[in-house]
Amino acid sequence: MTTASRRLLGAALALLLSAAVPVSAARADSEPAGVPQTVPALTNWSPGGGSYEYGPGVRLVADDAASRRVARTLADDLRAAGKGTVPVTGGPSRSGDIVVDVEPGDKQLGAEGYELRVGKQLEITGAAETGAFYGTRTVLQLLAHLDEIPAGRTVDVPQYKERGVGVCACYIHISTDWLENLVRDMAYHKLNQLLVEIKVKSDAHPEANSWGYYTKSEIRRLVALGEKYHVTIVPEINSPGHMDPWIQDRPDLQLVDTDGKAQPSRLDITKPEAFAYYKSLIDEYAEVFPADWWHMGADEYMLGSDFAKYPQVLAYAKAKYGANATPQDAFIDFVNRVGAYAAGKGKHLRIWNDGLTGANTVPVTPGTTVEHWLNVRTKPSQLIAQGHPVMNAAYSLYLVRGGFHTNTKKLYDEQWDPRSFEGEKLASRDGITGAKISLWPDNGRGETENEVAKATFLPLNHIAQATWGAPHPDATYAEFTARAEAVGHAPGWQDTTRVPVPDGTYTLSDRGHRTAPAGARLTRTPDGYVTIASADGTTCLETRSGKLTLNVPLEPGSAVTWEPCDAKDTLQRWQLAAADGGYRITSAITRMALDADTDGRLVQYPPDQKAPTTWALAQR
Structure with missing residues (x-):
């Protein structure tokens, strides 16, 4: 059966099913009960019988260049979402597959709309590549919170361009x-x-x-x-x-x-x-x-x-x-x-x-x-x-x-x-x-x-x-x-609130030259950065010198100094990232790296103006 024939048969079945299945007495502007949840919500959902289950034998079936591009991006995102490595192949399709199809003749879908049919396999159709891509976003959202996707059909087209x-x-x-x-x-x-x-x-x-x-x-x-x-x-x-x-x-x-x-x-x-x-x-x-x-x-x-x-x-x-x-x-x-x-x-x-x-x-x-x-x-x-x-x-x-x-x-x-x-x-x-x-x-x-x-x-x-x-x-x-x-968030979205080291007191050094002789106390902040305090917790590293722009010190090379600790002061928050066997430390606000001059003075610099210092952290 051709893709077009499958679509015509699916549409007819969906109309019959939608006439037979009662819709809950929800508000007219609200989504009826039983529609799988996505953002944006699915429109014109017609429920069917059964469900689709994503399994280990799933393949992405795409027969033309545009469809294959969409399918390859979906494969990347399925892998990023922890759904395994899914091959992209040509037809014919079989039960359990996800079919991606770009059919330029389908004018009802426009440049960004798509049709999704859920049964023993998932079928995504767009009149343009972008529409098919948006169909794959719906699939990713459904797989993010459903073990099985209920059968049905939707034609989903945006109201605004x-x-x-x-x-x-x-x-x-x-x-x-x-x-x-x-x-x-x-x-x-x-x-x-x-x-x-x-x-x-x-x-x-x-x-x-x-x-x-x-x-x-x-x-x-x-x-x-x-x-x-x-x-x-x-x-x-x-x-x-x-x-x-x-x-x-x-x-x-x-x-x-x-x-x-x-x-x-x-x-x-x-x-x-x-x-x-x-x-x-x-x-x-x-x-x-x-x-x-x-x-x-x-x-x-x-x-x-x-x-x-x-x-x-x-x-x-x-x-x-x-x-x-x-x-x-x-x-x-x-x-x-x-x-x-x-x-x-x-x-x-x-x-x-x-x-x-x-x-x-x-x-x-x-x-x-x-x-x-x-x-x-x-x-x-x-x-x-x-x-x-x-x-x-x-x-x-x-x-x-x-x-x-x-x-x-x-x-x-x-x-x-x-x-x-x-x-x-x-x-x-x-x-x-x-x-x-x-x-x-x-x-x-x-x-x-x-x-x-x-x-x-x-x-x-x-x-x-x-x-x-x-x-x-x-x-x-x-x-x-x-x-x-x-x-939730998209596959591949990086959680930037993760801190790569536990709270504690560390020796903070650059190229073997200790910059905090008494130790540096690192403490995670509620928003996912760290404060770097003296061992007694009274002073914290802060960038505050130089010309202010929108209340932020944005002058490259300006000093980073030890100031009285203030939990509300965002200029005392730093981001740690693993790099070159140590860590790069970046101001949460200025987005400049914490660097050490040759004389040991602490300064901030954009990473393209001065190679960021790699800091060694040894827990004490």
Whole structure:
């Protein structure tokens, strides 16, 4: 029997079975009883008779190149999940197999939908490779908490095309391990877009390489992981505001006010050399980010400020657009010039919405995607009418490091969905691309990465549910929480809270030179790091010197010193990782390595600027 014939027969049987099997009297917006639990919840589930049991003879059957790519990724993840090594083979299939099939002619599935049929074998069908891949994510989730998968069928198609997470790795460096965990978990929950405001170490502008950057090799590795797991990595360099990571040492590009004071966070949009500088950054990012998107931010350029302090901006606008032009027109002009340049490189432009206040005569180029986070005069419905795809990036979906956290329970109980913007609720999904949660480092030392990961778990599950399917699959938030916990994390997700050594007092040494003569007391913190205290427990290693950025000391080479122990001080938390027969010790907050200078002085350095010290720990 051909795959198409099996699908037609399966569909007919499923319709008969669904008519014969009663559905529990659940709420209309909640998932019926008996549906296997996943996040997002399965839609249109038709139960069958019997079940599928994953056994030792299982094979992954795939007959074409696209199907085999999906099957090989599934094999990797089954192995990572502790399900053994499963061979990928061609047909015919047999009982117990998992069949992966990409059938381009199935238009009902679209680019990301899939059909799953569960019986004596599992059959996953997508009209495109991405759809088949998402079918395998459902299978992995089911195998994570079920010994046997009940028979049935579903056709599962997302409601929104953009299902995302935004991360500002723009000032405070976030470890690549953390970002890779996020990519895996996003894909596992069928989220498809990671939008990162991020600083790539520049070859063209070495003067801009203050710490917080990522090397191009690190970015290429992250992008490759995203490509494997169908997560598009969209880069952002926020401009023309928030440019201080790039122009703090370029006063010639900074906007200067009427008092002659330069603004290191504001690019002077009236200067041709400022636009040329920004274009060169786009060029360099294009080397490592193949995404068809460019995010330029465009937020908070003058929020809380007064254009009157910068008369050169109005002069520029009038010179270009006439006597009725406004200062805002110069800002929109910069946005449109960036959009045109990005389009020339095959990239679509994305911006935040707060700069679109309506105080302009020049329109933003239609087709520019607007991410709506702030309630200003120009509403989402107006943006859609003006020809802009709109993504919901509401402030209510924010997690601010050391500050505001989204109230996921409240959103779930209110049955929030992507039509609910700040200041406006739309009746239709038309023009809405989707939604994302956003992670911001406003107080960079307010929480550690592990604390942020824990806080993000349920918001990530919720945004996955609300952008893929019905926003309220369970009658209560407690039930939705239980669903998320049953599904858990993606295969290959690394538990970064594990500490490789037990609590105790150690001799801490570098190349045989003891740096803590009285011993160092290592104690695991609740979030999975260690404090390194003196033997009497009164002082702890801390990095606190140098220039602060978002309340974090980010100056390479700055001293690490012994300070009075404070359990609440995140700058006293360190991550241990086995390396070269010893351990690498990294600050939980600055993400710089603990190093010893030749004179024995303790300092912090980025790992690409100085080979990290390997520390020996001998328990006393």
